[in-house]
Amino acid sequence: MESGATRENERASGTSVRIYLPDERLRSFATFYYFVECFDELEDFLYPEWGNVRFSIAGSWWVQSREVRGHMPVDGALFGATDRAARVVSRGGKTAGFGLTPLGWQRLFDVPADALANRIAPLCDRMGRPAHTITTELVAHRSDEQGVALFDALLFELLATRPPNTPDAIAVDAALRDRPRTVAAFAEAAGTDRRALDRVCKRVFGFGPKRLLKRQRFLDTLGRVRYEEHPRFDDLRDPEYYDQSHFNHEFHEFMGLSPREYLSAPRPLMGQAALVQLQAGIPLSFKLPPPPEELG
Missing domain, CATH: 1.10.10.60 (Homeodomain-like)
Structure with a gap:
C-alpha cells in the first residue's frame, strides 16, 4: 500500500497516518480504520467525534480532557462520543483502531452512549473476543492489509450476534x-x-x-x-x-x-490525518454516513 519513499517522508515528519475504508457493508457502522505510528514525541488534538475503538500496539499514549487524564488502556479502549476536544500525547509508539457511527455504537454495544460520553473504558471482550488477543494479533501483523481484514472480520462477527438498529x-x-x-x-x-x-x-x-x-x-x-x-x-x-x-x-x-x-x-497528527482522509476520498465534514442496510 505504501512506497519506501512514502515511509521515509513520514519518518522525517515524525508521524505516519494510514486510513482505509471498511467493507462496503460495514460503512454505516464504522467510519474508517486507521493505523498511526509516532516516531518522535507528539502532542495534538483529538477533535470532538463519535465513539472509537483504539488499540495501543506499542509505546505510550496519554489522553487528557476535562473528564479524562491518563494512559490509554493497554489492551484496547472504548472511547465514547465526545462534544469537546481532548489532547493526545505520545513519546513514540503505534496505535490502530476505527471510528464508530452512532448507529454502529447502538448495534455493537449494550452500553448507552451517554454513559460513556467524554469518557474512556477498557474494551475487555466487548468486540466478541478478549481485547488482549486482538492487540496481540495487531502486534503480529506486518501489513495494514492484515489489520484491515482483522477489523472487517471482527465487525462482521459481532454484527451477526446483535439485533438490528431500532x-x-x-x-x-x-x-x-x-x-x-x-x-x-x-x-x-x-x-x-x-x-x-x-x-x-x-x-x-x-x-x-x-x-x-x-x-x-x-x-x-x-x-x-x-x-x-x-x-x-x-x-x-x-x-x-x-x-x-x-x-x-x-x-x-x-x-x-x-x-x-x-x-x-x-x-x-490531525493535519496529516486530514490530508490522508482527503486522498482516500473520505469527507472531513463529520457528516453522518448513509443509513444501514441489513447484512446479507
Missing part, C-alpha cells in the same frame, strides 16, 4: 442529517415527541438534542476549516452563527481555545 434510532439519525434548526423541528422530522427524542439522542448519540444540534453545527464548520490552508472564518463558518463573536464563543466551548490559537497550534 426504528426510533434510525429515524433520529435520518432527521439529524438535515440539520434541523430547533429541537421542535428535530422532533417533528424524527416523527416523535421531545421527551422521546431526548431519550433516543442520549442513548444512541450520547447527548441531548439541543447539545447535539449545536455540536453538529460546529463540526460542520470545523470540517471545512480543516482542509483550508489559510481559512477565512467569515467564508467558512456555518450561516446559523450570528456573527464572528458567536462563532468564537462556541469554538472555545468545543475546542478549549480560540480560532486564532487553533490555527497557530501545531497539528502533526
Whole structure:
C-alpha cells in the first residue's frame, strides 16, 4: 500500500497516518480504520467525534480532557462520543483502531452512549473476543492489509450476534442529517415527541438534542476549516452563527481555545490525518454516513 519513499517522508515528519475504508457493508457502522505510528514525541488534538475503538500496539499514549487524564488502556479502549476536544500525547509508539457511527455504537454495544460520553473504558471482550488477543494479533501483523481484514472480520462477527438498529434510532439519525434548526423541528422530522427524542439522542448519540444540534453545527464548520490552508472564518463558518463573536464563543466551548490559537497550534497528527482522509476520498465534514442496510 505504501512506497519506501512514502515511509521515509513520514519518518522525517515524525508521524505516519494510514486510513482505509471498511467493507462496503460495514460503512454505516464504522467510519474508517486507521493505523498511526509516532516516531518522535507528539502532542495534538483529538477533535470532538463519535465513539472509537483504539488499540495501543506499542509505546505510550496519554489522553487528557476535562473528564479524562491518563494512559490509554493497554489492551484496547472504548472511547465514547465526545462534544469537546481532548489532547493526545505520545513519546513514540503505534496505535490502530476505527471510528464508530452512532448507529454502529447502538448495534455493537449494550452500553448507552451517554454513559460513556467524554469518557474512556477498557474494551475487555466487548468486540466478541478478549481485547488482549486482538492487540496481540495487531502486534503480529506486518501489513495494514492484515489489520484491515482483522477489523472487517471482527465487525462482521459481532454484527451477526446483535439485533438490528431500532426504528426510533434510525429515524433520529435520518432527521439529524438535515440539520434541523430547533429541537421542535428535530422532533417533528424524527416523527416523535421531545421527551422521546431526548431519550433516543442520549442513548444512541450520547447527548441531548439541543447539545447535539449545536455540536453538529460546529463540526460542520470545523470540517471545512480543516482542509483550508489559510481559512477565512467569515467564508467558512456555518450561516446559523450570528456573527464572528458567536462563532468564537462556541469554538472555545468545543475546542478549549480560540480560532486564532487553533490555527497557530501545531497539528502533526490531525493535519496529516486530514490530508490522508482527503486522498482516500473520505469527507472531513463529520457528516453522518448513509443509513444501514441489513447484512446479507
